[in-house]
Amino acid sequence: MHILTIEGMSCDACKRAISNAISNAAPGLAFEVDLPRKQVRFRDLPTDRQSVVRNAIRDAGYGILDSDQA
Numbered sequence: 001m002h003i004l005t006i007e008g009m010s011c012d013a014c015k016r017a018i019s020n021a022i023s024n025a026a027p028g029l030a031f032e033v034d035l036p037r038k039q040v041r042f043r044d045l046p047t048d049r050q051s052v053v054r055n056a057i058r059d060a061g062y063g064i065l066d067s068d069q070a
Contacts, residue, residue, distance in 0.1 A: 002045035004054075007063030009038050017060050025056035 030043045
């Protein structure tokens with residue numbers, strides 16, 4: 001599992017914005033947005049899609065604090 005911690009995600013509208021940004025940038029990619037933990041969890045985030053996903057999140061107006069592999 002790959003986890004991104006998101007800066008600035010604080011409400012359901014933020015959650016929807018991030019979900020839409022990721023879905024549009026990387027169709028078919030399985031992920032879950034966890035609002036209370038301010039994280040996006042990916043079952044698998046292939047190397048070739050990592051920068052696409054990160055850029056989509058940033059373009060939506062959010063920061064990425066860190067990422068972990070679990």
